[in-house]
Amino acid sequence: MLNTSFLKLTKLFAVLLFLNICLSCKEEVSLNFSEISIVEDTDATIEINIPKAEGATNAAKQINNTLNQFVNNALDINNLKTNETNTTNSIAVFKKAYLDFKSQIGKTLYTDLPAWEVLVDGEIIYKSETLVSIAMNSSINTGGAHSNLIFKFFNFNIKTGKTLQTKDLINDIPAFTALAKKYYDKEILSATDDRISAFNNNDFKLPENLGFNEEGVIIFYDTFITGSNNVIEFIVPYTLANDYLNF
Missing domain, CATH: 3.30.565.40 (Fervidobacterium nodosum Rt17-B1 like)
Structure with a gap:
């Protein structure tokens, strides 16, 4: 009887310890x-x-x-x-x-x-x-x-x-770049002439930094250094981007 009670207490202690470790890990990451x-x-x-x-x-x-x-x-x-x-x-x-x-x-x-x-x-x-x-x-x-x-x-x-960095976030940069370019080309088609002249080129590259929000990956280009303050911004939705993300 004593051994049975001791085993039950030991198991209970083990469960509580495991839960405490899990909760501690969760709090540590938060x-x-x-x-x-x-x-x-x-x-x-x-x-x-x-x-x-x-x-x-x-x-x-x-x-x-x-x-x-x-x-x-x-x-x-x-x-x-x-x-x-x-x-x-x-x-x-x-x-x-x-x-x-x-x-x-x-x-x-x-x-x-x-x-x-x-x-x-x-x-x-x-x-x-x-x-x-x-x-x-x-x-x-x-x-x-x-x-x-x-x-x-x-x-x-x-x-x-x-x-x-981008290499930490994206698992296939060339494939994701090709996907982003489709959205970029669409944005350029609807842009004004000054924005087109500021951004349009044949050597498309991802920007230095990517952003993220609830909808997807934010792609942002600017020409702030020229004083014209032109920007191009669009979102690649997670429905298409998820396969290329490392998180």
């Missing part, structure tokens, strides 16, 4: 996000709104470092490539650069120098048990005719925080 919001309107105008991975895990740290690096690169107008991860320091350096420039150029101007402006936004556009896709964009204006615009998708492995 990753929650909040938002960082920074607004500075003294000297220069700076507004930053980006996601923040919560927790002290290595995955959260890696994701936050990568997103912060995007912000700090936007603030690095002197292109110093310092790999600064502290946004507070980057803001201070940016504002000092503006004040120094204002002091130097202001001696030759008869009007006030317009304040420099930095806007950085980030948004989680897709999240699953294995992947989180974040769209980041920045707009920098230091007094020129056009703002300097940058748009980029970041895809992270939720468990490790690793930044996933």
